[in-house]
Every structure is written in C-alpha cells, then in structure tokens.
Amino acid sequence: MNSKTSNETFLEPELPLYLFFALIMASFTRAASQTLRAASRRAPRALAVSAAQPTQRASFSLLARAAAAKAAQNSAPQGARGVKTLDFAGTKETIYERADWPLAKLQDYFKNDTLALIGYGSQGHGQGLNARDNGLNVIVGVRENGESWRQAMEDGWVPGKTLFPIEEAINKGTIIMNLLSDAAQSQTWPTLAPLITKGKTLYFSHGFSVVFDKDTHVIPPKDVDVILVAPKGSGRTVRTLFKEGRGINSSIAVWQDVTGKAQEKAIALGVAVGSGYMYETTFEKEVYSDLYGERGVLMGAIQGLFLAQYQVLRKNGHTPSEAFNETVEEATQSLYPLIGQKGMDYMFNACSTTARRGALDWAPVFEKANLPIFEKLYQSVRDGTETRKSLEYNGRSTYREDLQKELDEIDNQEIWRAGKVVRSLRPDYKGEE
Numbered sequence: 259m260n261s262k263t264s265n266e267t268f269l270e271p272e273l274p275l276y277l278f279f280a281l282i283m284a285s286f287t288r289a290a291s292q293t294l295r296a297a298s299r300r301a302p303r304a305l306a307v308s309a310a311q312p313t314q315r316a317s318f319s320l321l322a323r324a325a326a327a328k329a330a331q332n333s334a335p336q337g338a339r340g341v342k343t344l345d346f347a348g349t350k351e352t353i354y355e356r357a358d359w360p361l362a363k364l365q366d367y368f369k370n371d372t373l374a375l376i377g378y379g380s381q382g383h384g385q386g387l388n389a390r391d392n393g394l395n396v397i398v399g400v401r402e403n404g405e406s407w408r409q410a411m412e413d414g415w416v417p418g419k420t421l422f423p424i425e426e427a428i429n430k431g432t433i434i435m436n437l438l439s440d441a442a443q444s445q446t447w448p449t450l451a452p453l454i455t456k457g458k459t460l461y462f463s464h465g466f467s468v469v470f471d472k473d474t475h476v477i478p479p480k481d482v483d484v485i486l487v488a489p490k491g492s493g494r495t496v497r498t499l500f501k502e503g504r505g506i507n508s509s510i511a512v513w514q515d516v517t518g519k520a521q522e523k524a525i526a527l528g529v530a531v532g533s534g535y536m537y538e539t540t541f542e543k544e545v546y547s548d549l550y551g552e553r554g555v556l557m558g559a560i561q562g563l564f565l566a567q568y569q570v571l572r573k574n575g576h577t578p579s580e581a582f583n584e585t586v587e588e589a590t591q592s593l594y595p596l597i598g599q600k601g602m603d604y605m606f607n608a609c610s611t612t613a614r615r616g617a618l619d620w621a622p623v624f625e626k627a628n629l630p631i632f633e634k635l636y637q638s639v640r641d642g643t644e645t646r647k648s649l650e651y652n653g654r655s656t657y658r659e660d661l662q663k664e665l666d667e668i669d670n671q672e673i674w675r676a677g678k679v680v681r682s683l684r685p686d687y688k689g690e691e
C-alpha cells in the first residue's frame with residue numbers, strides 16, 4: 259500500500275461512504291461496451307448545455323488570442339426564444355435564455371456602463387474576456403504587480419487603459435464585479451465599501467460574502483443594487499464554452515433592488531459573461547448549495563471515494579494499474595460521460611446485466627451510508643463552520659503556498675501517480691502540460 263499522507267489520514271474514518279460514484283465502481287468490471295440502448299427518457303435538448311469540459315491548461319495569452327477572432331461572432335445568440343417556464347420533474351421553474359439578448363440589445367443595454375472586474379482569478383479571466391469579446395466596456399482592477407496583474411496583461415488588458423489598481427477601477431466602474439477570492443472580499447471590504455457609491459451596481463459570483471456577513475463583515479451600502487451571477491463551473495469552462503459558441507449554466511439572484519431593475523441587470527450580465535441559460539435562485543440558496551456540492555460529490559467526496567475503493571483493491575493484491583483503471587479511468591473515460599449525456603439509467607443500460615444487477619443492489623447501501631454524512635455536511639455549511647474555515651485558511655498571506663502544499667500531497671498519492679502512467683497510454687495522449 260502506498261504511504262499514508264496527512265490527507266488520507268483525514269479521510270480514512272469516512273472511507274466506506276459516498277454515494278453513487280461507488281455504485282458505479284463497485285459493480286462495473288469489464289462490461290462497458292455492450293448495449294447502448296436508446297434511453298426512452300431524454301432531457302430537453304435545449305437545456306443540455308453544460309457538459310463539463312476538461313480544464314484548459316493553455317496560458318491566458320493563448321486563450322485570449324484564440325478567443326479574440328471567433329468569440330464575439332460565436333457568442334451572438336441564435337434566434338430569440340425568450341424566457342421559459344420549464345417543468346423540472348414536477349416543479350415549475352423560470353429559466354432565462356441568452357437567446358433573448360441578441361448582441362446588439364446587450365451592447366445597447368450596457369452602452370453607458372463600465373464593468374469593473376475586481377480580481378482576476380479563474381472567474382475574472384473567463385467572465386472578463388467573454389464580456390470584452392461581447393463588445394462591452396470592461397476594465398480590470400487587481401493588486402498592482404501581483405500575479406493577477408501579470409496574467410491580466412498577458413490577456414491584453416492594458417495598464418492605465420483597461421487595467422488599474424483595485425480602488426481606481428472601482429472609481430471608474432458603474433458595475434462593480436467583485437471577483438476577488440471570497441477571503442479577499444472580506445479582507446478588502448473596509449477599504450472598498452466607501453467607494454461603492456449610489457448609482458453603482460454591486461455584483462458577486464457567490465453568495466458567500468453577503469450571506470455570511472457576521473463572519474465576513476461584508477454589508478453592502480443600502481443605496482446600490484446587489485446582484486449575483488454564479489456560473490456553474492470553473493472560469494476556464496466559462497471561457498471554453500463561450501469560445502465554442504455555447505454557454506455555461508448560471509444561477510442568478512438579487513440581494514437588494516434599489517432601482518427596480520436589479521433582476522434584469524443580473525440576467526443581462528449573466529449573458530454578458532457567457533451564460534447560456536440562467537436559473538433563478540437566492541443568495542442564500544446559491545451559497546449553501548455551492549459550498550455543499552463542492553465539498554460533496556463534485557470534489558471532496560469523489561476524492562475520498564476514489565481513494566477508498568483504490569485502497570481496498572490494493573490491500574487485496576491488485577496492481578496499481580488495475581486498481582486505477584477500475585476506479586478512475588473507466589469512470590472518467592467511459593461511464594461518467596454517459597451519465598452526463600443521457601442520465602444514470604442510460605449509463606446503467608450501457609453496462610452488462612451483471613454490472614447492472616450489482617449496481618442496483620449496492621446503490622441503496624451507499625445511499626444509506628452516505629446520507630448522515632451529507633446531512634452533517636449541509637449543517638456545517640448552514641451554521642457557517644465551512645465559511646469560517648475558508649476565511650481563516652484562505653485569508654493567510656501564504657494561502658497560495660499552503661493550498662499548493664496540500665494539493666501536492668494528493669498529487670503524490672499512489673493512486674494519482676499510477677494515473678499519470680495510465681493516462682500516458684491513452685491513444686490520444688498529448689502530455690500533461
């Protein structure tokens with residue numbers, strides 16, 4: 259067995275847990291290629307817009323150059339289908355579409371605005387470049403000469419013209435898009451708040467700062483609209499989908515509506531930054547579901563689950579390559595894409611009857627084992643425990659190095675070292691960088 263890292267020690271008490279990924283892995287063996295039956299139930303095609311894209315590793319400048327020629331043209335909405343009320347498994351919800359905002363309308367709507375994008379991490383990069391390619395007046399505000407400043411310059415933001423120190427950008431902007439890290443939003447708030455004057459709009463991509471105001475102390479001025487557009491994916495995906503002429507799904511919400519136009523502005527900004535469909539939510543619901551999901555199945559749970567399954571295989575004498583293939587490679591390369599395309603039953607149907615029988619038997623076992631953990635996780639989000647941890651860790655001056663150290667530990671786990679070799683054998687392998 260591989261040597262135990264501190265991360266493994268942390269996860270070990272919860273090893274037999276985690277929901278549906280385990281059911282896939284526990285039962286799937288050699289059967290994936292058999293009967294791809296046409297699934298009788300299909301999601302409406304128009305909504306199938308958010309298939310995850312692999313993280314793009316190209317440099318910012320490459321991304322910007324590749325995008326520049328095509329993006330504005332690609333992003334021009336086709337047709338004008340408008341607002342939709344859709345029935346989601348018995349619950350009616352209102353969805354807003356990019357198709358309702360042709361480019362000319364979007365540009366006209368923001369003709370008197372300057373979008374001041376504060377922070378240039380993953381979201382700043384994706385949202386900023388998309389809004390710029392949509393022909394809007396966008397400026398970036400980041401710490402002068404920091405890492406983000408350098409990356410913004412690589413993407414073609416020009417110091418003194420479209421790239422400014424944070425305070426200066428806020429003074430110039432009418433729509434202040436706070437895309438600093440959540441910890442930095444809290445730390446910088448005392449300095450930034452007085453600059454967000456009447457008539458400006460305050461925009462977030464996460465409900466974190468204002469919902470957990472007892473911990474963050476971010477209390478917006480009473481005389482500005484406060485809105486949210488939260489893309490449901492990494493900023494890299496926001497950019498990639500836009501360049502492909504598609505759009506990411508985003509949640510939109512209003513915290514404070516002073517002008518009576520806050521919601522309309524949120525929808526328009528959602529389109530501006532590259533959303534295809536926008537789902538209504540509240541700041542509270544957005545932050546609770548987001549913190550919960552990323553700690554759960556999206557990131558934390560999947561790492562714990564992969565590791566648990568891998569360790570049992572290794573303990574029982576399976577080789578690293580066999581353990582990795584049966585845990586990660588078949589999941590990510592063969593089965594999860596099928597779930598993404600047409601749902602869980604479609605993936606089940608693509609597997610052997612042996613695999614299906616086992617998966618159907620084990621799914622409820624994993625569900626039962628996991629439910630208390632998910633309940634505990636949700637409570638930890640609701641009561642602010644997760645927020646306080648995040649503020650404490652990510653508020654350190656050494657936050658980048660500290661996080662990287664823990665990520666390096668994961669990278670160094672046997673499972674992921676074995677994975678590098680397995681990936682290198684893929685027919686389409688092009689290297690890791």
Ligand SMILES: NC(=O)c1ccc[n+]([C@@H]2O[C@H](COP(=O)([O-])OP(=O)(O)OC[C@H]3O[C@@H](n4cnc5c(N)ncnc54)[C@H](OP(=O)(O)O)[C@@H]3O)[C@@H](O)[C@H]2O)c1
Nearest residue numbers: 377378379380381401404405406437438439442463464492
């Ligand atoms: N990433 C996602 O997948 C995602 C998805 C949806 C929503 N969101 C939300 O979008 C917002 C931005 O997230 P992100 O992932 O793009 O950014 P991030 O990586 O969390 O934050 C990076 C930015 O924060 C700046 N920053 C950090 N500490 C600072 C400080 N003390 N003073 C000034 N600037 C500081 C960095 O500048 P330096 O380079 O100068 O340090 C950088 O520009 C967050 O609210 C996040 O929750 C993120």
